[in-house]
Amino acid sequence: MDLSTPPPDLYGRPRADTFFRFLTAFGDRYSPALGSPLLRRNPRRPYSRPTEALQLVVTARRQVAADVVELTLADPSGGPLPGWQPGAHLRLTLPSGRERHYSLCGDPADGAEYADRTDRADRTDPAERSRYRIAVRRLPDGGGGSAEIHDTLHPGTRLTARRPRNGFAFCAEPAVLFLAGGIGITPLLPMVREARRNDLDWHLVHTGRSADTLPFAAELRALDPARVHLRTDDEHGGPPTGTELLAHAPRGAAVYCCGPAPMLTAVQRALDASPAASLHFERFGAAPVTDGEPFTVRLGADGPELPVPADRSALDVLREARPDLPYSCKQGFCGTCEVRLLAGTPDHRDRRLTPERRADGALLPCVSRAAAGETLVLDV
Incomplete structure (x- = not known):
């Protein structure tokens, strides 16, 4: 028998089987690489390529609360920037080389948000996102990143950044309670806009030491005064309890919380006895060490x-x-x-x-x- 000639198919045609032809080609390509890294990856998945860093320039700066500045960042050439979803953050490389993460606090659905602040008046396409907004509080006991931003970043300063990433995604549940502590409003502000746009049953409680420490207070009130609750420690004799914060939750609501560790701990402990059904959170401080050994x-x-x-x-x-x-x-x-x-x-x-x-x-x-x-x- 001549084994070099493929047998005929069911219809008597001397045609090689397509599957086995592919299998043979695969084996011819990868068999010589036994023991090499080639076999440690899925051959159907392409090698990942690192994405290029974003080049950004500070185009505007304004004070939004005591010790809090908002920066507007854009592509130096005026081009569009990668899209993002509520809860996303930027990883910025500052002029000193420090790397810091800051939540985006603009509106990802409104590409024309800054059309009136630029000389390109025709930029009205919502799909063209041309600006990022971040807000940074000066931390006197921090690692120097916030002080560098407050002291040295002014319009015209160039920065690099990683594309927006999201570790605090908004799921747009029908009923939502947003709880923000101070600068913790930054990832929640885009979520509030999204909830309002989708006619969700939402409420926001923004807490802080005093009225001058609450960023974006006027912007929040303008969204819906009946659903926005600004609560300051100096007017209420101290920080709120978890029970007090969760009392604003609609029945079965999802809670999105961003703030200092004591606030988050208080909310976690009071959740089971509250009307809320679930909790999503993001810290802007380190979590306490648990079960640590020296x-x-x-x-x-x-x-x-x-x-x-x-x-x-x-x-x-x-x-x-x-x-x-x-x-x-x-x-x-x-x-x-x-x-x-x-x-x-x-x-x-x-x-x-x-x-x-x-x-x-x-x-x-x-x-x-x-x-x-x-x-x-x-x-x-």
Whole structure:
């Protein structure tokens, strides 16, 4: 029998089977690569290419509350910017090299939002998003990013940024309660606009120390005075309780909360006894360490050893020895503070790194820890 000639098909035609022809071609291509990285990926998925950084320029700046400035950012050439959804944030690289994340507080559905502030009066296409808005509060005890923005970023300053990403997506449930603490209004403001546009049953409570500390107060009142509740500590004898905040929730509402850790903790504890049904949240401060054990980090194979107490993060300890170590959110999902693990067994607590990245030695010291007495050797 001549095995080199394919047998005829059901109709007597000497035609090779299409599936096996494809399978043979696949094998001819990948068989020589046994043991190579080619076989460690799905051949149907293209290699990912890093996206180019956005080039932005500050086109406007205004004071929106005590110690809070709003910046308007645009493409230097006046072109459109990538679209985004409520809850998204920008990762900015400041002139000093610091990287910081800031929530977008404009309206993603209104591309003509700033048409009257530009010399291009014909820019009225809602699909053309030509501006980003962020608001930043000066933090006296922060890492320098907010001070740099307040002191040095003025119209004309050039910046680079990553495309908008969203870790706090708005699901547009029929009934919604928004709870904002101070600068925590920034990711919620676009959500409020979206809820209003879709005729949802929504309410907003914006809290702060005093009226002058509440950003966008006039803008919020203009949306719907009956649904916007501005609540200040100085007028009510202190911060609100979780029960007081959740009393504004419609029956079965989804709660979207962004604010300081005590506010979020109070809301979480009061949720079960409230009319609300679910809670979505974003912190703008680091979460407290839970179930922490003391361990040690070593800076390089022969470097100094730094003890990490049970109630502090490895990032806090590392920054005392390496003040220039970058960081941003301290919550385990942004990835700015990533370091390389050389030795030791970590307890990964982040929400960003894949198992493959962890196996390759990536570690986020903002939240990841180790067992009691363990030493993690880091390449920093």
